[in-house]
Amino acid sequence: MSLKTRILGLAATLIIVAATASWLAYRELSEDIIERWGRQVAEIQVRYDSARLLQSLEREIGLARQMASSSTLIQWAQNPDDPDLKTQAIRQMESFRSNFRDNSYFVALRHNGHYYYNNAANEYAGDQYRYTLDANKPDDAWFFQLIDEGRDFHLNVNPDVELGVTKLWIDVLMRNEQGEIVGMVGTGLNLDDFLQDIVDIGQDGITTLFVDYTGAIQLYRDRNYIDFASIIKPEGQKNTVDLLFDDSQDKQQILGMLQMLKQREGRAGAVESGFVTVDGRKHLAGVAYLPTIGWFEITLLDLNTLVPPSYLWPLVAVFLVSLLISLVLFHLIIQSRILRPVVALEGAVKRLREGNFNLPYLPKPDNEIGRLVDHFETMANRVQLNTRDLEHQVAHRTEELHRLARIDALTGLKNRRGLDEDLDAEIERARRDNQSFGLIWLDIDHFKAINDKSGHQAGDEILCRVALWLKANVRPYDHPGRWGGDEFVVLLSPCDPVVLEQISSRIRLAVEQESLKTGMPVTVSIGGYLCQPGENSDTILRQADRALYTAKEQGRNRVCITRSDETTVSPGA
Known part of the structure; x- marks a missing residue:
């Protein structure tokens, strides 16, 4: 039997034992505990739902108030026919559009009734003016009603027939410096999205709705109950919250809770709760007033759904005790069959991670853990072999890269970096052994003219040939290299x-004679310097360069040998 099967069988046994003990405790549950717990949950849920709504609205309300206080919009609202003010105002409105959650706004001017609007798709860019509000049209009555009431802020759920949208609208009045109302601004939130995010939370047993100050339903998962355009409807024609209840006592109770909260409007966090019947099922209703927006939040909890009897404390206590006993037994078995081998394996993994391949003895039970230990030991041996091989390859590659970094790619000779290192080594050796050494600096005569006449490919071929002739005419233990361009050292x-004079002359003569055979004759000018112990690289290179300059000045195709006290020039053939 596999380890998995054994664990599952043991877990199933423990679950059966715990479930049996919990079922025996079920009969002792009390309805009073359910109700007291439900009231606490109702208050928490009401505050939570209220906070979620306010969190979604407070930012939008703040932006709308900021928009209403814009001096640009206020000036334009007082002078709507001024084209410059209109252009500035449109630009201001569009800047607010990008900040609103719905990426939409509206502006209505009191002076001429013009209604401006743009949405998230920027559908009305350049044509934000949509229509003119008419006091005689029922669909536009909300605008004039809010102005007559002088309500600086208002929330309403209303379909805009002209625009073909239904939104939760945030309305804020614009006032000039004298406090006169000059228009209205705001934004809208898509009703379906808002209901899905805030109201229809998708949790069984919890129903959330919001009503305005008069009890008219503003947000509810069933749109048929929502009272659209509440502000223009007379009392008695609104869809109020009592429509949700069949029993008259429940209707009176819910309206009574609203009235009590109105009387305690200034008390923060006040929640009223009570039991009502909805669709034949007992619910606990929690109600809170939201002074920021002037609405009430109502949460209905179906306690039979949220708190089934099996979750009460006696059952939990018996379940925990049973589970604890079962877990102790389970631990004793797991300890010997899984934990101890796994701990040993973990220690071995740590050693391997630190590069220590000297592994301790690992227990191997007759299950998947034992096979895993076998695989680990095989893997560790292979990792050890691969690590050694990789270290060897890295060392070899590092050495090769070190060599390539000091080789000129075109000629195969050492480059300037390699020559610098060799020069430093020779200076140190000369100081230590008190012996001199020679440095030859040669330059291909008229190399630029050859490049200009025959092309860079021909120039590269000449550089490669000179490099071959140079290697062929020095001793095996000398260090030839390309200093850069057409210069060699x-x-x-x-x-x-x-020796310095002989080798220099041999190189010059070899280049001259061998190049004639190629059909592209070239010559070189050579400067040589016999370096003395104690001289540094700057002095040596300067002396060799001075000798090379003398050879060029004397007509090129020359060898000029210099020491600290004399200079000798050997002409060409």
Whole structure:
């Protein structure tokens, strides 16, 4: 039997034992506990739902108030026929549109009744003026009603027939410096999205709705109960919250809770609760007043759905005790069959991670853990072999990269970096052994003219040939290299004045003669310097460069040998 099967079988046994003990405790549950717990949950849920609504609205309301206080919009509202003010106002409105959650806004001017609107799709860019509000049209009555009432802020759920949208509208009055109403601004939130995010939370047993100050339903998961355009409807024609209840006592109770909260309007966090019947099922109703928006939040909890008897405390206590006993037994078994081998394996993994391949003894039970230990030991051996091989490859590659970084790609000679290192080594050796060494600096004569006449490819071929001739005419232990461009450097060690002159002349003559055979004759000018112990690289290179300059000045195709006390120029053939 596999380890998985054993664990599942043992877990199933523990669950059966715990479930049996919990079922025995079920008969002792009390309805009074359910009700007291339900009242606490109702208050928490009401505050939670209220906070979710306010969190969604407070930012939008703040932006709308900021928009209503815009001096640009206020000036335009007082002078709507001014084209410059209109242009500035449109730009201001569009800047607010990008900040609103719905990316939409509206502006209505009192002076001429013009209604401006744009949506998230920027559908009305350049044509924000949509229509003119008419006091005689029922669909526009909300605008004039709010102005007559002088309500600086208002929330309403209303379909806009002209625009073909239904939204939760945030309305804020615009006032000039004298406090006169000059228009109205705001934004709208898509009703379906808002209902889904705030009201229809998708949790069984919890129903949330919002009503205005008069009890008219503003937000509810069933749109048929929503009282659209409440502000223009007379009392008695509104869809009020009591429509949700069949029993007259329930209607009176819910309206009574609204009235009590109105009387305690200034008390923060006040919640009223009571039991009502909805669709034949007993619910606990929690009601809170939201002074920020002037609405009430109502939460209906179906306690039979939310708190089934099986979840009460006696059952939980018995269940926990049974589970604790079962877990102790389970732990004793798991400890020997899984935990101890896994702990040992973890220690071995840590050793391996730290690079220590000397692994301790690992217990191997006859299950998946034992097979895992076998696989780990095989893997550890393979990792050890691969690590050694990789270290060898890295060392080899590092050495190769070190060599390539000091080789000129075109000629295969050492580059300037390699020559600098060789020069430093020779200077140190000369100081230590008190011996001189030679440095040859040569330059291909008229190389720029060759490049200009024959092209860079021909120039590259000449550089490669000169490099071959250079290697062929120095000793095996000398250090030839390409200094850069058409300049080459050779370090001669050991060296004396005679050797320096002989090798320099041999190189010059070889280049001259061998190049004639190729059909593209070239010559070189050579400067040589016999370096003395204690001289630094700057001095040595400066002396060799001075010798090279002398050879060029004397007509090129020359060898100029210089020491600290003398200079000798050997002409060409």
